[in-house]
Amino acid sequence: VPRTPQAAPAAPSVSAAVPQIQLIPASAEGALDAAEEAVDLLLDTGRAPGDVLVLTTGDLHPWAAHELSFGEAAYWAQHDAGDDVFYADxxxxxxxxxxxxxxxxxNGGPASAAAAVLPVALARAGALLIVCGDPKEINSVLGAGV
Structure with missing residues (x-):
């Protein structure tokens, strides 16, 4: 019996809107600052804080590190509330x-971090995915993985 090929799990459904992707070139050392500037611009142009999720591949954002010092439950409760920008590893x-x-x-981390997070980030983004980092690395991942 011939097997019917199945769609790749990363393939969006026909009705799913594909978010816009914006690349902001930055070094690993400057990626977090670039992300902060992007968030500030989003908020300044009327985007609600609860609309924004920030993910880091290397060191945690200082807000996340601070909030995690109060425990995982309190940290994820803020995520679930959805009232503010949320920062996660x-x-x-x-x-x-x-x-x-x-x-x-x-902003660093293992070489595989960007390859692992970008498809997930694209799936989580409703309208816009902004990626701050090395354009060569990001384009190779987005071109092959998304």
């Missing part, structure tokens, strides 16, 4: 719910 991207805008700071 890329390794926890799958746990984060979708938001209209996802910003990814490729």
């Amino acid at each position: 890329a390794a926890q991207a799958a746990r984060a719910s979708g938001r209209p805008v996802v910003v990814v700071a490729v």
Whole structure:
């Protein structure tokens, strides 16, 4: 019996809108600052804070590190409330719910971090995915993985 090929799990459904992707070139050291500037611009142009999820591939954003010092439960309760910009480690991207805008700071971490997080980030982004990092690395991932 011939097997019917199945669609790749990353393929969006026909009705799913594909978010716009914006690349902001930055070094690993400057990616977090670039992400912060992107968030500030989003908020300044009327985007609600609860619409934005920021993921980091290297060091945690200082807000996330601070909030995690109060425990995982309190940290994720803020995520679930959805009232403010939420910052998370890329390794926890799958746990984060979708938001209209996802910003990814490729600020170091293992070489595979960007490849692992970008497809998840794209799936979580409702309207816009902003990626701050090395354009060559990001384009190779987005070209092959998304």
